[in-house]
Amino acid sequence: MSIELKIADFALKGIQHLYGLQADPDQISVQKTRKDQSGDFTLVVFPLLRYSRRSPEETGHSLGEYLISRMPEIGKYEVVKGFLNLVMHDSWWTGFFAEIQHNENYGHVTLTSDAPHILVEFSSPNTNKPLHLGHIRNNLLGHSVSQILKAAGHRVTMVNLVNDRGIHICKSMLSWQKWGEGITPEKAHVKGDRLVGDFYVRFDQEYKKQVTKLIEQGIDEEQAAAQAPLLLEAQQMLRKWEEHDPDVLRLWEMMNEWVCRGFEETYRNLGIKFDKIYYESQTYKLGKQLVSDALEKGILYQEEDGSVWADLTDEGLDQKLLLRADGTSVYMTQDLGTAHQRYQEYSFDRHVYVVGNEQNYHFKVLGLILKKMGFPWYNRLYHLSYGMVELPEGKMKSREGKVVDADDLIQEMYYTAKEISERLGKMDTVPEEKRQVNYPRIAMGALKYYILKVDPQKTMLFNPEESIDFNGNTGPFIQYTYVRIRSVERKAKDSGIRLDEIDWSREIKPGEYEKQLIKRIHQYPGVLKEAARAFSPALIANYLYELVKEYNQFYQFETILKEQDKNKRNFRLRLSSFVARHLAEGMNLLGIEMPERM
RNA sequence: GGUCCCGUAGCUCAGCUGGAUAGAGCAGCAGCCUUCUAAGCUGCGGGUCGCAGGUUCGAAUCCUGCCGGGAUCGCCA
Numbered sequence: 182m183s184i185e186l187k188i189a190d191f192a193l194k195g196i197q198h199l200y201g202l203q204a205d206p207d208q209i210s211v212q213k214t215r216k217d218q219s220g221d222f223t224l225v226v227f228p229l230l231r232y233s234r235r236s237p238e239e240t241g242h243s244l245g246e247y248l249i250s251r252m253p254e255i256g257k258y259e260v261v262k263g264f265l266n267l268v269m270h271d272s273w274w275t276g277f278f279a280e281i282q283h284n285e286n287y288g289h290v291t292l293t294s295d296a297p298h299i300l301v302e303f304s305s306p307n308t309n310k311p312l313h314l315g316h317i318r319n320n321l322l323g324h325s326v327s328q329i330l331k332a333a334g335h336r337v338t339m340v341n342l343v344n345d346r347g348i349h350i351c352k353s354m355l356s357w358q359k360w361g362e363g364i365t366p367e368k369a370h371v372k373g374d375r376l377v378g379d380f381y382v383r384f385d386q387e388y389k390k391q392v393t394k395l396i397e398q399g400i401d402e403e404q405a406a407a408q409a410p411l412l413l414e415a416q417q418m419l420r421k422w423e424e425h426d427p428d429v430l431r432l433w434e435m436m437n438e439w440v441c442r443g444f445e446e447t448y449r450n451l452g453i454k455f456d457k458i459y460y461e462s463q464t465y466k467l468g469k470q471l472v473s474d475a476l477e478k479g480i481l482y483q484e485e486d487g488s489v490w491a492d493l494t495d496e497g498l499d500q501k502l503l504l505r506a507d508g509t510s511v512y513m514t515q516d517l518g519t520a521h522q523r524y525q526e527y528s529f530d531r532h533v534y535v536v537g538n539e540q541n542y543h544f545k546v547l548g549l550i551l552k553k554m555g556f557p558w559y560n561r562l563y564h565l566s567y568g569m570v571e572l573p574e575g576k577m578k579s580r581e582g583k584v585v586d587a588d589d590l591i592q593e594m595y596y597t598a599k600e601i602s603e604r605l606g607k608m609d610t611v612p613e614e615k616r617q618v619n620y621p622r623i624a625m626g627a628l629k630y631y632i633l634k635v636d637p638q639k640t641m642l643f644n645p646e647e648s649i650d651f652n653g654n655t656g657p658f659i660q661y662t663y664v665r666i667r668s669v670e671r672k673a674k675d676s677g678i679r680l681d682e683i684d685w686s687r688e689i690k691p692g693e694y695e696k697q698l699i700k701r702i703h704q705y706p707g708v709l710k711e712a713a714r715a716f717s718p719a720l721i722a723n724y725l726y727e728l729v730k731e732y733n734q735f736y737q738f739e740t741i742l743k744e745q746d747k748n749k750r751n752f753r754l755r756l757s758s759f760v761a762r763h764l765a766e767g768m769n770l771l772g773i774e775m776p777e778r779m
Numbered sequence: 780g781g782u783c784c785c786g787u788a789g790c791u792c793a794g795c796u797g798g799a800u801a802g803a804g805c806a807g808c809a810g811c812c813u814u815c816u817a818a819g820c821u822g823c824g825g826g827u828c829g830c831a832g833g834u835u836c837g838a839a840u841c842c843u844g845c846c847g848g849g850a851u852c853g854c855c856a
Contacts, residue, residue, distance in 0.1 A: 210797095210798075212795095212798085215799065215800095217799085217800080218799075223798090223799090225798060225799095227798075227836060227837070228798095228836090230836080237836090261799075262799065263798085263799080263836080263837090264798080264799060305856095307856075344856065347855085347856070348855080348856095349855090349856080461856095488854070497781095497782085498782085498852090499852070502853085502854055504854090505854045506854075507854090509854085511853095511854065511855085511856090512855070512856050515856095537850090538783085538784070538849090538850065538851090539850055539851070540850095540851085540856085541782095541783060541784080541850075541851070542782080542783080542850090542851050542852065543851090543856090545782095545783090566783095566784085568784080568785080568849090568850095569849080569850080571849090576849090601818070602818090605816090605817095605818070607816060607818090623818090634792075634793090635791085635792065635793095636792085636793085638784075638785085639784090639785070639792090640784085640785070640848095640849070640850095641791085641792090642790095642791070642792095644790090644791085647790090647791090647805090650791095650804080650805070650818095651818055652804085652805080652818055652819090653803085653804040653805060653818095654791095654792080654793090654803065654804045654805085655804085655818085657818055658804095658818065658819085660818085661816080661818050661819075662819085664816070664818095665815080665816055665819085666815095668815070668816060669815050669816095672815060673815090707795090708795090711795065711796095715795085719792095719793085720795080723793060723794090723803095726793090726803080726804090727803090730803085733819060733820070734820075734821095736815080736819080736820085737811095737819075737820045737821085738820085740814080740815070741815060742815055743814075743815075757815095778816085779816085779818070
């Protein structure tokens with residue numbers, strides 16, 4: 182039982198004892214004491230006045246006396262207005278630290294055989310253009326949330342659904358056929374996804390020219406857009422693809438291969454892996470059977486033209502198309518199908534979809550239709566809806582080239598990290614190959630932290646003019662703290678200090694900064710739990726930042742290795758080592774690796 | 780127009796299921812390296828928490844209505 186719960190429990194007993202009343206547990210609020218007040222935990226007494234029928238001060242004192250007499254952990258108490266501040270004995274804090282100091286994965290819940298199984302789908306790119314900053318946010322979120330869920334004791338399967346078919350890829354294919362002159366990524370020395378993306382852009386340009394021409398000829402805009410020869414050709418190509426035309430299939434396979442190899446490189450740079458990759462070309466027909474079954478049962482209805490619809494008016498929504506008149510499926514049909522398939526496959530307890538908030542409506546409808554179809558697991562689907570990444574001039578638009586390309590950004594971060602490192606010169610004595618390990622870690626640390634520290638739900642702004650910071654509330658700041666501790670550890674080892682020399686039986690009086698650190702660390706299990714519940718890496722990022730700030734103060738004002746009292750010195754060293762390991766584990770949940778020097 | 784999300788310092792963001800005098804970073808100014816890595820630390824200035832009501836002992840937080848911004852309501856994905 183956590184100490185907070187224990188205090189709450191005794192507070193309830195105290196009310197019973199003092200006032201003879203059974204208090205509502207919801208009225209008991211135990212929280213961390215504010216920084217500007219002395220104390221460790223605070224019991225808010227205002228809600229308890231209804232039981233005591235005394236003044237806040239009197240009630241606080243009575244409860245304080247009660248608690249201190251029953252809980253040996255508590256050293257003293259103080260009543261300020263309606264707040265009962267409890268101060269724990271120093272030995273309680275050091276005892277807590279002594280207990281956890283050797284935990285390999287402090288705060289992380291070990292996996293049990295009956296742990297809930299969570300499927301996390303993320304990334305899900307289209308194979309017609311390279312990844313951009315928006316995809317980076319998606320990938321980082323998906324990966325980080327998966328790690329957080331694992332740390333919180335869940336079984337996690339990370340899946341990707343690559344959208345490798347459809348009109349968009351046909352546009353790139355057609356464009357390459359017309360203007361590519363047989364170029365390949367190898368010949369062009371360009372990443373495959375970039376090359377295909379360029380042809381996609383080319384298609385759009387040529388298509389727009391045709392549309393403009395048609396409009397000039399007096400055709401109205403809508404018709405022109407629908408009748409431009411290029412579009413008709415692309416549609417023709419899609420039909421051929423669906424009819425398994427060998428030439429089209431060959432071209433399709435080749436270009437998809439280019440793109441996927443390009444993606445793999447980007448994923449590698451981002452440190453992202455999947456347990457399973459699905460391809461839409463293999464899943465796009467799923468769901469039709471579900472729809473026809475539901476139609477037979479009268480859950481869905483059919484229009485005269487043969488199209489099939491779900492009526493969601495009883496849920497306050499509209500009608501939703503599930504099968505076109507020609508019997509082909511739409512996105513929703515596929516998603517119904519894949520959800521069903523995955524449930525058959527995994528019997529997941531939860532299925533998280535990391536998808537932008539522009540698809541809120543889609544996922545709402547997806548759940549409702551599954552509910553309508555009678556699948557009891559419909560409420561196990563969860564749409565982790567994240568906000569868009571915007572540029573100063575607004576939303577990114579890939580067709581207009583107003584995007585921040587993922588590979589470019591990664592490159593740029595690398596050069597910045599390298600440049601700063603070289604300027605500071607602290608790695609001058611480090612061999613080249615080790616530096617080449619550290620630069621990307623710092624670069625990616627900056628980028629990943631920058632994105633993950635903001636609440637997923639919120640739209641975030643990225644200004645390419647102001648490059649991502651390496652100072653302040655940043656990834657490198659946290660890495661730097663880690664690196665400093667590692668350096669102290671090396672020095673300790675060099676001077677023969679052994680870490681097992683702490684005598685815990687002797688009273689260790691933690692200083693202000695040490696105690697603050699232990700208090701912060703004590704909060705971690707709760708932070709992790711909340712991060713897993715809310716699917717929010719930002720909570721982990723903020724926690725780590727607070728911890729690091731406090732560690733740096735400690736580092737600044739206290740000396741570790743030069744401390745004369747050996748017990749104290751070793752305690753500080755142990756605390757530092759623990760913080761370093763804890764930081765590395767915490768950053769790992771954000772997908773960030775630690776450099777050993779920087 | 781309907782539905783959903785957002786609005787906190789010049790800028791970028793924290794602020795958990797309501798709790799004490801709303802916090803960081805960046806930018807600006809002023810200090811700190813003969814001492815464990817200065818990518819650090821300390822201090823200063825900067826706020827009608829979009830506006831107005833309501834609930835409450837107590838509201839940035841919950842409710843309602845406005846204002847501003849975004850998303851969505853396609854036989855696109």
